[in-house]
Amino acid sequence: MRIIESVSGMQAAADELRASGRKIGLVPTMGYLHEGHLELMRAAAKQADVVVASIFVNPTQFGPGEDLDRYPRDFDGDVRKAGGAGVEVIFAPTAEEMYPPGFQTKVRVERVTKHLCGLSRPVHFEGVTTVVCKLFNCVKPDVAVFGEKDFQQLVVIERMVIDLNMEVRIVGVPVQREPDGLAMSSRNAYLNAEERRSALSLFKSLELARRLYNGGERDARVIRDAVIGLISSHPFTSVDYVEVCDPVSLEAVDVLKGRTLLALAVNVGRTRLIDNCTLGG
Numbered sequence: 501m502r503i504i505e506s507v508s509g510m511q512a513a514a515d516e517l518r519a520s521g522r523k524i525g526l527v528p529t530m531g532y533l534h535e536g537h538l539e540l541m542r543a544a545a546k547q548a549d550v551v552v553a554s555i556f557v558n559p560t561q562f563g564p565g566e567d568l569d570r571y572p573r574d575f576d577g578d579v580r581k582a583g584g585a586g587v588e589v590i591f592a593p594t595a596e597e598m599y600p601p602g603f604q605t606k607v608r609v610e611r612v613t614k615h616l617c618g619l620s621r622p623v624h625f626e627g628v629t630t631v632v633c634k635l636f637n638c639v640k641p642d643v644a645v646f647g648e649k650d651f652q653q654l655v656v657i658e659r660m661v662i663d664l665n666m667e668v669r670i671v672g673v674p675v676q677r678e679p680d681g682l683a684m685s686s687r688n689a690y691l692n693a694e695e696r697r698s699a700l701s702l703f704k705s706l707e708l709a710r711r712l713y714n715g716g717e718r719d720a721r722v723i724r725d726a727v728i729g730l731i732s733s734h735p736f737t738s739v740d741y742v743e744v745c746d747p748v749s750l751e752a753v754d755v756l757k758g759r760t761l762l763a764l765a766v767n768v769g770r771t772r773l774i775d776n777c778t779l780g781g
């Protein structure tokens with residue numbers, strides 16, 4: 501396992517790997533790795549000859565008052581877990597290395613960032629696309645793997661890659677869940693026992709939506725109201741959004757036709773959780 505902290509060191513290592521004919525798979529993360537991340541790493545290992553994981557809590561994707569300061573960190577544990585999942589190189593730059601004095605460039609994807617999480621987290625996606633673009637320039641991956649739990653992030657990154665002619669293939673990996681259904685997330689670590697029980701309402705609401713859909717319901721408002729009703733009946737929950745939308749444009753739909761995305765964000769206590777599923781198609 502190599503741990504590289506500098507941009508120039510990572511670029512040199514990437515050049516060496518590419519010169520030796522090895523395809524590079526990148527898994528960008530903010531650390532505090534869980535089984536969901538490890539699944540991304542295993543998926544990357546199937547798509548590439550060498551897996552690089554980046555561990556960088558990117559300050560520019562957190563808005564004022566969000567959880568940047570308390571975001572969980574466990575670098576030694578991350579190195580151990582990533583090694584077990586086939587990662588050969590960890591790129592772990594500091595914030596100063598990624599954003600040196602004078603830094604002033606941003607990458608912004610316009611329309612697909614205006615929905616869902618983009619409404620309540622206005623600076624988030626600009627921070628994500630800027631750092632992911634920089635990570636691509638540092639690691640020079642042939643393929644990069646992202647989780648479908650952050651469905652909008654995946655859509656935004658796919659759009660950026662197409663629009664900016666980036667030579668990297670983007671692979672999405674399905675949501676990884678705890679045995680009871682809660683989507684894996686580093687932020688689950690914030691939940692106390694009571695909140696953890698209420699957090700399960702996200703998954704239960706997706707199951708309810710699926711049952712309604714399978715029973716023939718196609719009215720987006722009916723599905724949305726049922727999902728909001730179920731989540732709101734649990735203590736400590738406050739719905740940020742529940743949207744039924746097109747999985748490419750992320751624009752809301754009134755009637756479900758073909759593959760449709762049901763995406764939601766809910767505050768459980770002070771913890772903001774997201775989840776999603778697709779219906780139909």
Ligand code: PAF
Nearest residue numbers: 528529530558628631650
């Ligand atoms: O999904 C994440 O953990 C982050 O948004 C990412 C892609 C690593 C960029 O900081």
